[in-house]
Amino acid sequence: MKHPMLCDTSKLIGRVLMSLLFIFAGWNKIGGYEMTEAFLVSMGIPGLVLPLVIVVELVGGLAVLLGLFTRIAAFILFLFCFAAAGLVHLSPGDAVEMTSFMKNITIAGGFLILACAGAGRFSLDHWIRDK
Structure with missing residues (x-):
């Protein structure tokens, strides 16, 4: 993608898609605090x-x-995704957990790219910087 507007729009869509998983997961952990805590302890x-x-x-x-x-x-x-992959999902004998492991590693890669590329034009970072 060489067109700047297309790249910035893609960064916005990517940020929305990546962030929703974590916003919902964090919110759900609050609602199911005891169950989540018990799961962590079991791990x-x-x-x-x-x-x-x-x-x-x-x-x-x-x-x-x-x-x-x-x-x-x-x-x-x-870092969080990478740690969660290793601490929670790394289970070579369990295909379901290994799929979760690979998804976490993949999401970690996306966040690493975002950390290098930045948020793009459609972001508060851009708005603050250009003010």
Whole structure:
């Protein structure tokens, strides 16, 4: 894509699609806090990290959606996805978990690209920078 408007529009659509997963996931973890905490503990992850997970998902997702501090938020979500893949979904004998592992790795790659490329013209980052 060489046309700047098409690239900026694509970045906006990509940000929306990537962020919705994390906004909804963070919100759902609040509603199912005890169940999510029990799941983390069953995976050997201390339940005390759940508030951090919720903040990363909600705040990071909203930041990417709005294009605000996009590079930082995308990099944090890259690390989050990569860690979640390894800590929660890496189970070579389980095809379903390995599919989730690969999806997390793929999403991490998308966030890494976003961290490098930035949010584009249709973002608060762009609006703030050009003010």
